[in-house]
Amino acid sequence: MKKQKTFWKIAAYTSMIIGAGIVLTPVAWLISTSLKDASQVFDPAVWIPKPPRFDNYTKALSVMPFAKYLINTCVITFSCMALTIISSSLAAFGFARMRFPGRNILFVILLSTLMLPAQVTMIPIFKIWSGLGLYDTFVPLIAPSAFGSAFYIFLLRQYFLTIPKEMDEAARIDGAGTFTIWRRIVMPQAKPALATIAVLSFMSHWNDFLSPLIYLSDPGKRTLALALWAFQGQYSTDWNLLMAASTVVMLPLLLLFFFAQRYFVQGVALSGLKS
């Protein structure tokens, strides 16, 4: 028995180390390429650039209006994040705390929208926004967040259900209205779940490619993801610059991931997966 356990332990360690090597090699290659001199770029035998060209980064960021793209991306990402948190938590509160006719049916409808492929609604929504004269603005990218997202509503509802109702009732006796209970009692207690949603929505909007691709045409309005793609079209042979730009676009997410990893993991635990 003991022997068998040691065997599995060694097998697990060996495969995890190999697995980690496989996962990390592309990242190492990314960083290595991003620091390479033009003369070393096409040599796969060179992993440690000599000398490391840190100016690849300044070069990559100066051939495009990087600051502008960063601001665009931040405006979109943070507006979406704030709007999503407010609208989703309002709906989740309604589903978790209030009783009203049709609640269960509406909740089932909410869950079923998770299965609706975005491609089905993409063309009509595009037509609506362009009909409203909002093509090539940030509105089509931001506005949908003001109406809640089914997945986040579901996550938050699950979390709200675990918050004891006694505090709501005590507050109600003290004369607090429902809105106050949402804002002062439930929301503060749901901070871990709200953080999870903040992190997940940051990630999805920072990484989003299809919506900016469809809705933005003015090069000055590009997001980082879109700009990176356009950059590839123009500088397709300057792989060191491309990799430097890719690193920069990845960096905020990497930092977020290392400092807020538990919130990513928590999102999964929250959904419970039971229903």
Next chain:
Amino acid sequence: MKLESSQKTKKKADARYSNLAKKEALQGYIFITPWVAGFIAFALFPMIFSFLISLTKWDMIKPAQFIGFENYSRIFTEDFRFRQALWVTARYAALSLPLGMAGSLILAVMLNMNLRGTRLFRTIFYMPAILPSVAVTMLWLWILKPRDGVLNYLLGFLHISPKPWISDPNWALPSFVIMSLWGIGGGMIIYLAGLQSIPQELYEAAEIDGAGAWVKFRRITLPMISPTILFNLVMGIIGSFQVFTASFVMTPNGGPGYSTLFYVLYLYQKAFRYLQMGYASALAWILFVIILGLTLMILRTSNRWVYYESAE
């Protein structure tokens, strides 16, 4: 008399209660109003609209022209690109899904063994899943370069001859599968959550009965996480039928011999390159029906292999 008055107070109480209930219901509707409005504006109405568009010929410039089910009949009878796109997507799903699901399950099981350094490994394995797909695809485009590509260089150490990867019709799709396997950390995290909810006593009891590692995995772990497997399977199918960014960045025209013409890439081309909105909407509806059909089929058969604790 006494009875009557008590009935009266009860009625009063009922009335007050129902007023409260009405007030609560009204407030409940107010809270969910943003979502309901969004559902109507961004899901229900566009869905109906999209179906109507699919019955027309429409380039968004001239007015739409009603043509009945002609788009659908053309897709099914004469559009060989559609067949190619469906074939590419199905093959990709058939390759990447089983490999990805098995791989992520194995990783999760190893992370769940409570070995030292688990947190570090978890971080490493999960990281690729959160990175921006444009940047990740760009990186892989570089790694998979047929000439001077680093993957071919590294495979050389294992005495594997260089492969043409995305420049060759036979190797292009496997390249996408390899890329997708790099991101299996997302599924792994979900499995890990499922594994951690398995009561430890089950394993202890099995050990007393002399069960080995394989028996424990086969008889306890697999049945206990079968709901998670179901979840990952459904999500995986939905996800692999909606691959877009990777294919658009790597092979915007569909790759050599259209070997990586993924369904959504084809749909995107029809809609936003050729402005055939009616045709593209019909493609979208067919995709929807395929995804829905597959999902329902899996859910139907799931009661044969998914074990629910609460259903006992």
